[in-house]
Amino acid sequence: MHMSLPEKFPDPLTRKSPITRLRNIILLTAATFFILTLFIAIKIYFPPFPPPKERSWEVDPELFRFARPIDSPSGWEPGVPFEWGYRPPTPFPGPSIRDVGGKKLVDTRVYNGTQWYSVGRPPGREDDCWDYASRFDPYIKPDSRVMERISNSGSHPDHTRAFIVRLSTGQPWGREFAIHARSVVLEAGLAKYDVIFLLHSDKSPSETRKWMKERVPREFHNITQSFSTNDIKKFLNGTAPFKNIMENNHLAIQMFVTKNKKYDFVYSIESDVRLIGRWDHFLQDVDEEYKSHRERQDPDQDMPETPDLVTFAALKRPSYNWMWLDDKCIAGFGGREGLRTCLGPMWGWSRRLIEKMNEYNAKGVNCYYEYFAPTVAYKENLTTFFYQHPLYCPRTSPSGRHFLEPEEVGKNDPRTVQYQKVATGCTYFFVNPHSQPFWEQFSKSRKHQSACWPWALVHPIKGQFFN
Numbered sequence: 001m002h003m004s005l006p007e008k009f010p011d012p013l014t015r016k017s018p019i020t021r022l023r024n025i026i027l028l029t030a031a032t033f034f035i036l037t038l039f040i041a042i043k044i045y046f047p048p049f050p051p052p053k054e055r056s057w058e059v060d061p062e063l064f065r066f067a068r069p070i071d072s073p074s075g076w077e078p079g080v081p082f083e084w085g086y087r088p089p090t091p092f093p094g095p096s097i098r099d100v101g102g103k104k105l106v107d108t109r110v111y112n113g114t115q116w117y118s119v120g121r122p123p124g125r126e127d128d129c130w131d132y133a134s135r136f137d138p139y140i141k142p143d144s145r146v147m148e149r150i151s152n153s154g155s156h157p158d159h160t161r162a163f164i165v166r167l168s169t170g171q172p173w174g175r176e177f178a179i180h181a182r183s184v185v186l187e188a189g190l191a192k193y194d195v196i197f198l199l200h201s202d203k204s205p206s207e208t209r210k211w212m213k214e215r216v217p218r219e220f221h222n223i224t225q226s227f228s229t230n231d232i233k234k235f236l237n238g239t240a241p242f243k244n245i246m247e248n249n250h251l252a253i254q255m256f257v258t259k260n261k262k263y264d265f266v267y268s269i270e271s272d273v274r275l276i277g278r279w280d281h282f283l284q285d286v287d288e289e290y291k292s293h294r295e296r297q298d299p300d301q302d303m304p305e306t307p308d309l310v311t312f313a314a315l316k317r318p319s320y321n322w323m324w325l326d327d328k329c330i331a332g333f334g335g336r337e338g339l340r341t342c343l344g345p346m347w348g349w350s351r352r353l354i355e356k357m358n359e360y361n362a363k364g365v366n367c368y369y370e371y372f373a374p375t376v377a378y379k380e381n382l383t384t385f386f387y388q389h390p391l392y393c394p395r396t397s398p399s400g401r402h403f404l405e406p407e408e409v410g411k412n413d414p415r416t417v418q419y420q421k422v423a424t425g426c427t428y429f430f431v432n433p434h435s436q437p438f439w440e441q442f443s444k445s446r447k448h449q450s451a452c453w454p455w456a457l458v459h460p461i462k463g464q465f466f467n
Contacts, residue, residue, distance in 0.1 A: 086146050086186060089135050089278055091128035096454035103396050109450050113441050118454070119426065120391040124285055129452035130276050131445040139182040150185050150219040155194055155262070162266040163193040163279075164256065166249065167224075169201045169208075171271055173215045176443075176466045180274060181220060187279035193267070197224040198252060200245050227252060240366035241328070250357065250369045257354040265306050269346045272462060274439055277455035286310060286348075286387045293385070293414035301412050308382035310348030312389060312457060313424040315340045315374055315404055324368035332365035333375055340378045340410075341371035342386075343424050345459040349373070356380050383412045389457050392438060393426035432460045439466070 097118050098107045104118035138146075165184060171177070185195045197220060201208040208226050216224055229245060235255045236242055245252070253268050267283070275282060290310075294303045318325060318341045330336055356376050366372065377384045409415050426434040439461050445451035461467070 086143070086149065087138055088187065088190065088280075089130075089138055089183075091125075091130050091134055091277075094127045094129040094452060094454075096129050096452050097122060097126055106392055106454055107452050108441070108445070109452050110441065110445065110448055114394050114437060116392045116394060116438060117396045118390055119393045119396060121388045123390045123455040125277070125281070125455055128277070128455060130442075130455075131448065131451040131453065132443055133446050135276060136179050136183065139179045139186075142182065146182075146186070147219045150182060151222050153185055153189055153195065154223050156189075156192075159192050159194045160262060160264050161193045162256075162260070162263045163188040163195045164253065164266055164268040165195070165197045165271060166252065166268055167197055167199045167271050168245075169199065169203060169211055171199075171215070172464055172467050173217065174464065174467055177271070178217050181217075183275075184279055185220075185223070188283065190280040191283045193283070194263075195223060196256075198256060198268075199224055199226040200228070200252065201226045202228050202230075225256075227255065231255070236361060236366070240361040240364050242366060247324075247368050248366060248372075250373055251366075253349055254354050254357055254361075257349065257351060258358065264351045265348065267310070267346065267348045270459070271467065272460040273345050274458045274461050274466075275456070276442060276453055276458065282455075282457070289387060290385050290414070293417065298415070303383050303412050303414070304350075304352075306350055307348065307385035308350040308353040309373055309377045309384040311342045311344070311374070311384060311386050312346050312428065313343040314386045314388070315342050315378075315384060315409075317341070317404070317408065318371055324370065326367055329365060329367035329372075332360070332363070332367075333379060338375060338379050339371055340374040340384075340404075342374050343428075343430060344370050344373075345428070345430075346457070347373070350382075353377055353382055356382065378410045381411045383414075384410055385414055386417050388417060389428070390455060391424075391426050391428055392454075392456060393434060394437075427456055427458050429459070432462055435459055436462060 094107070096107055098105045104122065106116040106118060108116065163184065165181070181197070188195050197216075199208075199212070201211065203211060212221060212224060212226075232245070232248075232251050232255065233242060235251065235258075242248055242251070253266065257263060257266055290307055294305070297303045318339055320336075322341075325339075330339070333339060353373065353376065357373060360366070360372075360376055367375070374384065376382075406415060427438050429435060435458050438456070439458050442453050443466075445453060
């Protein structure tokens with residue numbers, strides 16, 4: 001049987017012509033040149049990140065697993081109980097805002113990200129820089145003693161103030177939310193607040209306990225309290241109309257303060273509020289600023305030591321056709337003239353205000369939450385204090401500017417802080433086209449050791465990843 005040897009070369013007729021081979025060589029050379037040119041352009045257009053911050057570290061002999069930067073402006077802070085293994089977050093030196101042609105640019109130092117501008121009040125702690133690591137590292141894998149401290153932080157006998165985080169059974173309680181929740185408990189605790197997670201659940205008591213056991217991290221079980229829609233109805237006792245928890249969420253705060261006599265002031269925040277910076281410093285800054293206004297009050301004013309309503313957006317008069325207005329409420333308040341409203345992701349409430357709100361409920365008046373408390377405070381000559389905090393936009397003008405004329409401000413309110421102030425929008429608003437990307441970019445700063453973000457109260461932060 002004859003077998004032919006395999007051919008070593010293809011038939012000359014099947015070989016590519018010299019012209020074809022030359023064309024392929026030219027195309028390959030052109031592609032290589034294009035890729036090289038693109039690489040050089042990227043290197044030129046996008047400058048490299050600044051070198052990482054250099055820090056020298058010293059080890060505390062009693063808490064050897066914790067260290068602090070020697071160049072930290074505060075180091076170990078006085079009054080912080082380090083014996084149970086907690087080191088509060090420490091920023092690194094800024095500044096976080098740069099003046100660029102008269103515009104206040106946030107110096108994130110992330111060169112391929114969105115450019116953010118400070119459009120209202122500059123950060124009170126402008127020399128502080130935060131990245132995700134410096135903000136949240138102490139809460140990612142805390143010491144077991146810290147977890148025990150959170151679990152036992154319930155009702156401190158000397159605390160007369162509470163910090164309430166409002167939740168529903170729709171809260172996923174993911175990793176990022178747990179980190180945020182630990183920061184709230186420990187930092188507000190440093191400012192002498194009891195922190196309570198107030199959970200709305202219409203499940204049965206056994207189903208609610210099961211949900212908490214499955215969803216809520218163990219360290220928060222002792223400081224999570226639940227209530228139902230039926231509890232709210234019993235609290236009202238049929239004296240005032242009730243629509244639902246979303247529209248009348250102030251009632252949960254009223255019920256909590258009414259039942260817990262030890263508290264003369266509480267803050268409440270929604271679950272989608274976040275803070276760049278420390279809660280204890282933020283709350284202390286609010287107190288200090290109100291104190292300065294009280295010291296300069298006019299002779300005809302009677303501002304109490306603690307304000308009755310603290311807002312983080314300026315008051316305004318609701319528009320005539322605002323969808324949340326109710327004819328019965330308008331009548332209950334004696335007409336439209338005294339109506340006041342305010343965005344309410346975070347509020348501070350005094351016992352005096354809560355008791356007045358209870359009185360209005362007893363008279364049959366109960367309204368949408370964003371104008372019920374502000375209107376009661378205005379009608380009763382209580383003190384509403386607007387704390388103007390920084391806002392950041394990807395442009396140089398905010399998406400909201402609310403203010404009252406001087407003659408429209410409450411009799412005992414600080415009179416200068418409400419007028420002609422950038423009050424709401426962008427990173428603190430009722431929708432999240434700016435707040436969400438701002439926080440997402442901040443969260444990614446864990447990858448950039450040189451990132452620098454300013455103090456910011458941010459709302460709303462949505463999505464499964466962050467909650």
